[in-house]
Amino acid sequence: MSAPSYPEKASGTVSGKVSGKVSGTVPGYGDLVESSPDALLVVAEDGTIRMVNAAAERMFGYARAELVGSDHRILLAEGYRNGLQRLFFNLRRDAHLHGAPDVDADAADADTAPVEAYGLRRDGTEFQAEVAGSIFITGTVNAAVTGTATGEGTGHGTGHGTVSMIAAVRDTSHRPENDDSLREAMSLLSATLESTADGILVVSSAGEIAGVNNQFLTMWGIPREMLATGDDEAVMGFVLDQLRDPAKFVEKVEALYADPAAESHDNLEFRDGRTFERYSRPQKVADQVVGRVWSFRDVTAAKVAQDRITRAMADLAEQSAQLTALAFRDGLTGLSNRQLFNDRLASALAGPRGTAVDVLLLDLDDFKEVNDILGHHAGDQMLIEVGRRLRACVRPNDVVARLGGDEFVVLLVNSPEPETVAARIVDSLRVPVWIDGTMLRPSLSLGVASINGDAVDASELLRRADVAMYAAKSAGKNRYMRFRPEMMKTLVDRNDLEAGLRLAVDNGQIAVHYQPIVSAVRGTVTKVEALARWVRDGVLVPPQHFIPAAERSGLIVEIGTEVLLRGCTELKPWLLEDASRSLAVNVSGVQLQHGDFAELVLAVTESCGVDPRQLVLEVTESVFFDDDCHVIQQLTSLRTAGVLVALDDFGTGFSSLGRLQGLPVDTLKIDQSFVAMINTGTEQLPILNAMVGMAHGLGLTVTAEGVETAAQAGYLMNLDCDSLQGFLFSGPQPETALQPALDRAARAIAALRGDRVPGNR
Numbered sequence: 001m002s003a004p005s006y007p008e009k010a011s012g013t014v015s016g017k018v019s020g021k022v023s024g025t026v027p028g029y030g031d032l033v034e035s036s037p038d039a040l041l042v043v044a045e046d047g048t049i050r051m052v053n054a055a056a057e058r059m060f061g062y063a064r065a066e067l068v069g070s071d072h073r074i075l076l077a078e079g080y081r082n083g084l085q086r087l088f089f090n091l092r093r094d095a096h097l098h099g100a101p102d103v104d105a106d107a108a109d110a111d112t113a114p115v116e117a118y119g120l121r122r123d124g125t126e127f128q129a130e131v132a133g134s135i136f137i138t139g140t141v142n143a144a145v146t147g148t149a150t151g152e153g154t155g156h157g158t159g160h161g162t163v164s165m166i167a168a169v170r171d172t173s174h175r176p177e178n179d180d181s182l183r184e185a186m187s188l189l190s191a192t193l194e195s196t197a198d199g200i201l202v203v204s205s206a207g208e209i210a211g212v213n214n215q216f217l218t219m220w221g222i223p224r225e226m227l228a229t230g231d232d233e234a235v236m237g238f239v240l241d242q243l244r245d246p247a248k249f250v251e252k253v254e255a256l257y258a259d260p261a262a263e264s265h266d267n268l269e270f271r272d273g274r275t276f277e278r279y280s281r282p283q284k285v286a287d288q289v290v291g292r293v294w295s296f297r298d299v300t301a302a303k304v305a306q307d308r309i310t311r312a313m314a315d316l317a318e319q320s321a322q323l324t325a326l327a328f329r330d331g332l333t334g335l336s337n338r339q340l341f342n343d344r345l346a347s348a349l350a351g352p353r354g355t356a357v358d359v360l361l362l363d364l365d366d367f368k369e370v371n372d373i374l375g376h377h378a379g380d381q382m383l384i385e386v387g388r389r390l391r392a393c394v395r396p397n398d399v400v401a402r403l404g405g406d407e408f409v410v411l412l413v414n415s416p417e418p419e420t421v422a423a424r425i426v427d428s429l430r431v432p433v434w435i436d437g438t439m440l441r442p443s444l445s446l447g448v449a450s451i452n453g454d455a456v457d458a459s460e461l462l463r464r465a466d467v468a469m470y471a472a473k474s475a476g477k478n479r480y481m482r483f484r485p486e487m488m489k490t491l492v493d494r495n496d497l498e499a500g501l502r503l504a505v506d507n508g509q510i511a512v513h514y515q516p517i518v519s520a521v522r523g524t525v526t527k528v529e530a531l532a533r534w535v536r537d538g539v540l541v542p543p544q545h546f547i548p549a550a551e552r553s554g555l556i557v558e559i560g561t562e563v564l565l566r567g568c569t570e571l572k573p574w575l576l577e578d579a580s581r582s583l584a585v586n587v588s589g590v591q592l593q594h595g596d597f598a599e600l601v602l603a604v605t606e607s608c609g610v611d612p613r614q615l616v617l618e619v620t621e622s623v624f625f626d627d628d629c630h631v632i633q634q635l636t637s638l639r640t641a642g643v644l645v646a647l648d649d650f651g652t653g654f655s656s657l658g659r660l661q662g663l664p665v666d667t668l669k670i671d672q673s674f675v676a677m678i679n680t681g682t683e684q685l686p687i688l689n690a691m692v693g694m695a696h697g698l699g700l701t702v703t704a705e706g707v708e709t710a711a712q713a714g715y716l717m718n719l720d721c722d723s724l725q726g727f728l729f730s731g732p733q734p735e736t737a738l739q740p741a742l743d744r745a746a747r748a749i750a751a752l753r754g755d756r757v758p759g760n761r
């Protein structure tokens with residue numbers, strides 16, 4: 001089969017009817033072309049119109065100048081725009097393959113046959129047309145084409161030249177077989193195909209591309225020219241190049257072609273990150289599979305959104321896992337927290353009968369002082385270190401929790417020797433703890449409570465451990481004790497004490513006793529210390545018992561105010577006699593925390609008519625180590641009003657001489673434990689010397705507490721201690737017995753001054 005050529009071989013498609021322009025002589029080729037009733041167009045390989053005849057101008061309603069140089073597709077209705085290019089390619093291919101042994105001549109004829117199309121006029125109207133084409137070569141010609149249009153010879157072979165196509169377009173609207181409804185259906189189909197967002201590709205059973213919509217080309221980025229070449233392999237290569245897993249795609253395609261009736265669906269991942277959803281279904285004509293329709297949908301945005309959601313969900317799950325973990329951890333020590341401990345204890349108690357459950361509750365001894373004196377950072381470091389040591393004392397699966405503050409708890413389930421663990425824990429603090437260069441020797445008190453088959457619930461078990469822990473503290477701290485039922489009494493007593501104290505405060509049963517303080521220099525009583533007294537059911541409750549209970553319950557605020565008020569009221573006459581006399585009142589740190597403490601004190605002195613300069617407030621050193629400056633401010637403003645401040649019990653706890661400087665105090669009261677060190681009065685006690693010397697150096701006066709013997713008084717007087725207080729002079733007495741006490745004290749100091757033995761340092 002040879003490729004059609006114009007005009008000789010195109011006779012089958014170009015009507016022989018000559019219309020209009022008739023020349024009297026034998027017409028030249030140009031005349032023939034011009035007078036052809038069919039529109040003739042010379043179209044270049046890239047689709048550009050090179051030449052047209054007069055019929056083309058008439059048929060399409062364009063001037064020749066408008067057509068030449070334009071893309072031929074402007075002359076074709078939508079849905080038919082690629083037809084001509086395809087025909088062109090087929091013609092070309094046939095021209096080159098002509099004579100080749102493996103050419104399917106029938107197939108070649110079929111795809112170079114004239115095509116049915118719809119032309120598009122300049123005014124937008126469409127008309128049915130038939131387009132026949134033939135190849136037309138200029139330049140070196142060795143093609144299997146008769147170059148009649150250029151007058152070149154016929155021949156076979158190979159060569160190069162500019163290949164164009166002559167397209168003969170015939171308006172076939174007049175044909176009776178023109179089927180409007182078919183056309184309408186075609187147009188609808190084509191419009192539908194072009195308006196869908198899916199890319200559609202139809203492949204014949206022979207594996208050739210039978211059709212595509214524009215969206216398909218856009219989605220895959222396939223150049224229209226490439227498609228026009230009909231080189232399906234090139235198209236396939238182009239497609240595969242873009243895929244992340246081309247082998248898998250090829251495998252799918254092969255599987256589908258092996259099973260023409262199959263339908264399939266999957267996602268294609270692109271190298272550039274896009275994702276297409278792919279559907280493939282057989283194309284059938286009257287139940288006969290004639291090809292396969294592939295449709296592709298770009299689901300990248302949906303996939304990205306989906307991925308994001310999946311990732312967000314995963315992040316959320318991770319965060320919630322972290323939060324859950326955090327919810328059960330103690331933030332400072334990393335140990336379990338109370339909630340986790342409670343959960344574990346509950347499940348241990350719900351375990352099989354006979355499960356041994358031991359709770360070891362512990363609390364650091366005097367931890368508050370570490371916090372107060374060394375600061376919260378040191379306190380935190382201490383708790384972290386204790387947590388670390390506790391963990392090292394137990395098995396990996398035992399729960400060690402921090403319940404809050406300096407309180408820890410260990411849960412042992414089926415531990416063979418809980419008491420050994422308790423002893424090991426107490427022992428673990430024997431090795432000193434170093435914090436910020438300071439060596440500390442903390443200790444702890446631990447209570448053990450266990451169940452072994454008997455029905456005890458979680459809160460009761462903890463209560464028992466708590467009672468045992470308090471018993472350990474009362475027994476001298478730094479030890480563990482196992483719960484015994486008798487210990488409950490202590491707890492009951494403690495609660496009873498607080499309840500009784502509440503009543504006593506409400507009923508005005510807190511009394512005040514007064515203890516004289518003598519001036520070693522002046523040899524007279526210059527001060528009286530007011531001390532709270534509680535007689536309960538005829539028995540005197542020692543302040544060391546009820547003051548801590550009052551501080552725990554907050555009752556100390558009311559008690560302190562009561563003592564101050566009574567002291568001022570009862571001592572007023574004595575104070576008025578001599579302006580150099582003063583009344584000393586003890587003040588707890590709890591009272592100083594109250595914002596209006598200073599105002600309250602001044603209101604009391606004013607209402608009682610006592611000069612604030614005759615009032616001494618005794619505080620312990622620990623009140624100064626709270627983080628806020630509130631306490632300092634309160635005391636400073638009181639001192640501004642003339643009130644004096646004494647540092648009570650100096651030398652106990654974490655007292656340090658170095659810290660004295662800068663504190664708003666006037667007097668140092670040396671704790672009785674130091675005075676008790678003086679036995680004969682001839683011993684060397686450099687610490688006492690240092691205390692008095694340092695206090696004087698800082699401009700403070702010194703009072704020694706607990707002076708019981710003349711030797712002690714003599715020793716202290718030789719140290720130039722300013723004032724002395726103790727049973728040697730007088731114990732605390734009620735107001736009714738104060739005068740004899742004052743007289744006794746005055747006599748005692750006078751006698752001492754007379755007996756004074758010098759040179760006893």
Ligand code: C2E
Nearest residue numbers: 531532543544547563586587588706707708725726727732
């Ligand atoms: P403190 O302020 O150091 O009071 C001195 C304590 O030593 C008093 O004990 C007193 O009776 C006792 N004492 C006095 N001379 C001697 C002596 O020669 N030998 C011995 N062994 N002891 C002597 P008291 O009255 O039992 O008070 C104990 C502590 O209770 C007081 O120590 C004080 O810290 C506190 N306290 C007492 N009354 C109050 C109060 O109204 N408010 C506050 N916040 N604390 C108070």
Ligand code: MG
Nearest residue numbers: 529586618648
């Ligand atoms: Mg005191």
Ligand code: MG
Nearest residue numbers: 648649669705
């Ligand atoms: Mg004291």
